[in-house]
Amino acid sequence: MNKSKSPIKNLPVHVPGQSLDRQIQRIWDDKIMEPLSIALMLCFLAFMEWYRLLAHISKPMPIIYTLMALVGIWWAYRKIRKAKRAMKDMELGLTGERAVGQYLEESLAAHKYHVFHDIPGEGFNLDHVVVGPTGVFCVETKTRSKPAEGNPAIQYDGETVKVNGMLPERDPVIQAKDEARWLHDTLEASTGKKFLVQPIVLFPGWFVEPGPAHAEVWVLNEKAAPSFIQNAKHNLPPDDVSLIAFHLKRYVIAVDAEK
Numbered sequence: 735m736n737k738s739k740s741p742i743k744n745l746p747v748h749v750p751g752q753s754l755d756r757q758i759q760r761i762w763d764d765k766i767m768e769p770l771s772i773a774l775m776l777c778f779l780a781f782m783e784w785y786r787l788l789a790h791i792s793k794p795m796p797i798i799y800t801l802m803a804l805v806g807i808w809w810a811y812r813k814i815r816k817a818k819r820a821m822k823d824m825e826l827g828l829t830g831e832r833a834v835g836q837y838l839e840e841s842l843a844a845h846k847y848h849v850f851h852d853i854p855g856e857g858f859n860l861d862h863v864v865v866g867p868t869g870v871f872c873v874e875t876k877t878r879s880k881p882a883e884g885n886p887a888i889q890y891d892g893e894t895v896k897v898n899g900m901l902p903e904r905d906p907v908i909q910a911k912d913e914a915r916w917l918h919d920t921l922e923a924s925t926g927k928k929f930l931v932q933p934i935v936l937f938p939g940w941f942v943e944p945g946p947a948h949a950e951v952w953v954l955n956e957k958a959a960p961s962f963i964q965n966a967k968h969n970l971p972p973d974d975v976s977l978i979a980f981h982l983k984r985y986v987i988a989v990d991a992e993k
Contacts, residue, residue, distance in 0.1 A: 747986045748852035750835030751828040753859045758824050765817035773810035776803040830877025830938045831861050834956045838862060838873070841960035846972075848979040854989050855916050863917065865978045869968035870921070872914040873934045873959070876906050880940065888937050890945035890953040895935065906935045910951045924981040930968055934959065 780803040786794035831851070839849045847866030852859050862873035878897055880886045889896040895906055910933035918931045938956045945953055952962055970978075 747850060747983050749832075750851040750862070751831035752852040753854070754824050754828040754831060758821055758828065761817050761821050761824070765820075766814050769810035769813040773803070773806040776806035779803070826879065827875075827877050831875050834873070834875045834936055834938050834959075835862055837956050838864060838959065842866065842963065845964060846975070847963070848975070848982075850979075850982050850986070853917075853982065853986055855913065855920075858913065860913055860917060863982060864963055865970075865975055865982070866963070867970055867972075867975065868964060868966035869970050870917070870929050870931045870978060871934055871963055871966075872910065872917050872931050873936060874906060874910045874913060875936050875938065875956075876902075877938055878902075878940065886940065888940050888942040888953065888955075890942065890949070892946035892949040895953055897937075897940075907951045907953070910935050920985070921978060921981065924985060925977055927974070927977070929970070929974070929978065932966065932968075934962075 776799070780796065780799040783794045783796040783799040786792055787796050835849065835851050842849060842864060845866065847864055850860075850863040850865070852861065853863055860872055861875040864871040864873060881898065886898040889899070893907065895902065914931040914933035918929065921931075922928050932952065933950070934952045934954065936954055936956050936959055940955055942953060942955045942958070954962060
């Protein structure tokens with residue numbers, strides 16, 4: 735048998751929301767299709783027992799199998815209902831990541847910026863990383879549904895974020911700092927050089943009230959992000975931009991190869 739190999743040499747990096755897309759598919763397979771299949775199997779067994787009863791075959795037990803089927807249907811209903819709620823939240827997040835990723839690429843690629851998506855970390859992933867003439871930016875996207883009425887807004891005092899006056903369950907500022915620190919350490923280990931990483935939290939589609947000018951973490955909506963990035967004070971030489979982009983791509987491909 736003749737051996738063959740892939741003709742693709744320049745392996746692709748991740749697209750926006752790739753990890754979320756995989757999680758949604760796992761939920762569909764494990765939390766929806768599996769209980770649905772079990773419930774349908776129990777219904778089929780119950781049907782066969784009723785058929786045996788009506789056909790006077792052997793000693794059927796239709797009542798027992800029917801009860802088993804009803805329990806299976808109730809169990810599957812609860813599992814599927816819970817899974818669909820989780821999928822709904824993930825699908826909203828996936829849409830947000832894809833919209834932000836597309837917007838960043840359209841706004842920044844022409845200005846010599848590289849935009850990477852869904853970079854796997856240690857038990858988490860970086861939604862987007864932007865590398866260009868003004869530095870390295872680690873972008874965390876927070877897609878939240880908005881009230882249909884009123885004037886919902888994001889408030890940020892430089893330390894704490896409030897979503898329409900309410901604290902989110904997970905502090906996005908702390909999360910952004912941790913992710914930026916991880917990216918800084920990863921780049922240092924890979925390139926041997928230290929690069930400043932600016933953490934950014936984006937709330938796509940929301941009005942974000944102006945925060946402190948010199949906050950460690952930028953909290954913005956997606957429309958404001960490109961101008962903030964392009965006007966950043968840090969200067970990154972072209973050689974360093976290419977170096978970081980090369981190592982990020984190599985890192986993502988290496989992690990994928992290990993899976």
